[in-house]
Amino acid sequence: MCGLAGMLLPAAQTPAEVLQAQALAMGQALHHRGPDDGGTWVDAAAGIALAHRRLSILDLSPLGHQPMASADGRYVMAYNGEVYNFAALRAELEPLGHAFRGHSDTEVLLAAILQWGVEDTLQRANGMFAIALWDRQEQCLWLARDRVGKKPLYYGWAGDALVFGSELKALWQHPDFDNDIDRDALTLLLRLDYIPAPHSIHQRCYKLMPGRVLRLDAAAVAAGASAHRPEQAQRPYWDARARMQAALAAPFQGRIEEAEEQLDGLLRDAVALRMVADVPVGVFLSGGTDSSLVAALMQAQSGQPVHSFSIGFSGSHHDEAPLAREVATHLGCDHTELYVSGADALAVVPQLPAMFDEPFADASQVPTALVARLARQGVTVALSGDGGDELFFGYTRYVRALRNWQMLGRVPAPLRRWMGARAHQQGEASRTGGLAALLAETGARGIGDVYRNRISRWRDPAAAVIGASEAGSFYDLADPLHGAGTPADAMMLADFVSYLPDDLLCKVDRTSMAVSLEARAPLLDWRVAEFAWSLPLGFKRSESTSKVLLKRVLGRYVPQSMVHRPKRGFGAPVSDWLKGDLKPWADELLQPARLEREGVLSAAAVQPLWQQFLGGQRKWHTHLWNVLMFQAWQDHWRQVRAGVQRG
Structure with missing residues (x-):
């Protein structure tokens, strides 16, 4: 690296x-x-x-x-x-x-x-x-x-x-x-x-x-x-879309047991290739399906205990450290865990602009930076479980978007057109749920529009950026797959093309490279991706579970009690931070006079959300976090450029 x-x-x-x-x-x-x-x-x-x-x-x-x-x-x-x-x-x-x-x-x-x-x-x-x-x-x-x-x-x-x-x-x-x-x-x-x-x-x-x-x-x-x-x-x-379309056109024809055997072999090889190094190699282990499977496949092919690393959060309901410890003990890994406090996490926030050097607002960047720092103390290379959700239907938001798309199909077309014409009037109110959220999706042309609304923070971001028109992205497509596959396949493709490389992989690259650690993702071997795209949706989701096939493979290595666990996000309590220790920092960055002086973000759009948030409106913390990440980045960028020797 x-x-x-x-x-x-x-x-x-x-x-x-x-x-x-x-x-x-x-x-x-x-x-x-x-x-x-x-x-x-x-x-x-x-x-x-x-x-x-x-x-x-x-x-x-x-x-x-x-x-x-x-x-x-x-x-x-x-x-x-x-x-x-x-x-x-x-x-x-x-x-x-x-x-x-x-x-x-x-x-x-x-x-x-x-x-x-x-x-x-x-x-x-x-x-x-x-x-x-x-x-x-x-x-x-x-x-x-x-x-x-x-x-x-x-x-x-x-x-x-x-x-x-x-x-x-x-x-x-x-x-x-x-x-x-x-x-x-x-x-x-x-x-x-x-x-x-x-x-x-x-x-x-x-x-x-x-x-x-x-x-x-x-x-x-x-x-x-x-x-x-x-x-x-x-x-x-x-091209991911072309390769997915080709895979869907020649789908896997075997039984799920045969798919399980083939996926196990592909993943074993993908993991083995990524264990080759002339330096120590370990694994990020959260206790969830993806990282547990990577750790299991590493340990199954290693002659000595694999180094595994996890972070625990004191007093947090997001704490996955006990799950990771249980998996590591069963597999026989050489496990290291570190419990961190809110103060430890907050100490990372001032480092984020220099770490990412482009504004980036996925708040899980903070715990990811902490676990990368921990792993670097013992290894130079760490494998991760990135990619399982996008390839094997792992996100609950997919289920919600499919439900909403099916509901919209039952609304008479004239009523949908009438409701859709009023959807643009909702603006940021659609983030708070209820009727406003429903109206925001009624004009959807396809599953792409419904999903875009599901994953959006600001619903009308151009209103918050002075002199801007919103740039396009892959999420603007009504049907990302152009008629191939199912709505579920279309959402997974959109995330694979955009969210995976530009959020998840960016986050892991910057936080690991900040401490000179190489991160490798065996689930994202292109052979695994193309195989996953060829599978019927029933091999990925059932009425009761997601990532069906991945969990079947994991069940070969760990007890069923460690396979079927509720999904937990690798997140950060941003709302608590902004109302607590980070409030003075946020107050300074969001001052109306400062916003007006800088001339990039609209004080009229930003300030009301800050005041409403402080008054108890919990939903605005995600809107505010990406504004704050831009503001902090802007300061950092100007300082760096001021120090560059000009010709």
Whole structure:
């Protein structure tokens, strides 16, 4: 696990020593992602510079140093992540004449690109990665991101230079990166708690979407951001919707017992691949279905006790530590748990803007940061259970959305049209439930609209951002699957494409990388995803339970009493915080005079919610948390940019 950064200029007009210094500063901003080694590579005549920070996981020797050149010198690469099937790829490449100096996956990836080309290699690679690759022969830059979006990659324009990196903090180090806030993208933060790709918080700056590649040369950079719509310039080598549609068109035909056997084998292999490392490996264990299954499969394939880690919350009804301890004891894991107080959790809040460096408002970021910090004390790699809910119908909100969609189907069309015409008048009131919430969904064109309402925070975020129009997202589609599959499949796809990479995986990446810990998610192996999409819905949900097939596999390793437990969220008591210890902090950030001076958020939209919340309206804490996360981020961003040495 590492961090990468760099730049490509439209013309060779910058001296090598200046490019070197800028690349070094961009790389140094990512030191936390790779504290073990760092390097830069510059070709001033081509106007290209690459920087890399290394967290050594495979081949701890200097032979894994990056940026790394291919054996023939054609390609130079800075790479963040792991290709788990690198040994199998190496075994294919050696008979074709490729020789290897070390045993890093980076060297294998470069040889594969030399042999098969960029996009064919990405099709063959099973892993999590972000790649910046310079082709010296074609004089072009390739940016690529893994299928699911486990590893981040930003790119944008700083003056007339293209800049890119694993986190925005690297881009901020370029002296010409003065890109202001993208107010349209900010509306997505208010609605979703995060900003989905391809958008970012900055103008002229984007996220590379999962499963996409971007090819740029000096002419494309010279054309600038205005010449490309980011989602069109990015080319898919793997498309989740297309792969899900294909899986649904060729569904699994066997019995559930056969599906259970096949899933067990797939997951065993996915877990085994992710246990390969030259450093200690452990697992985040909450006691829920997904993490318990990952821990069980690790322990079943390990000759020694697996290191497991969990966080407990003193005096909280969300405390899962006893469940995790029970599972760990049964499996024989070497278990570590830490009970934290409210003060411990609150101490993380001031660190969040620097940790995420894009406003991010999923409050479970706090306990996730705590468990990552705990795990780093014992291991360098930790496996997680991310992905089970999106692939196997794990969220209760899916059930509620299906219920509402079925109810709407029984309402006469004229009455629905009449009610829908009045739905827009509800504004934020629909968040509080009752008739207003019902009206908000009556104009739904399809399950996508109902689900969008279910997952939204602010219902009219553009009203809260001065001068904004709401940016689009995958959740705007009435039918995310374009007629294929069931409404349940459509909701799971929407979450897989947006919520999973841009909320859950972003949260785990930033909190783990902040402490130089690599997190791996075996349930998100692309083979597991495509198999899950081929399964009938009855293998995922029944009248009494969700994640049916996952629980059947888990039942092979632990007693049934540990399998069938109510789902608990990995959350944080934000409402209590805002009425308690965080109230002075929130008061300061939400002052009407301050909001008016900054000119981004509408005091008229925000302040009434703060006052109503303090007066007892419990529902507004989620609205307020994403506003507060933006306000805190804005302070941090301005401070960082003020300290950058300008040319």
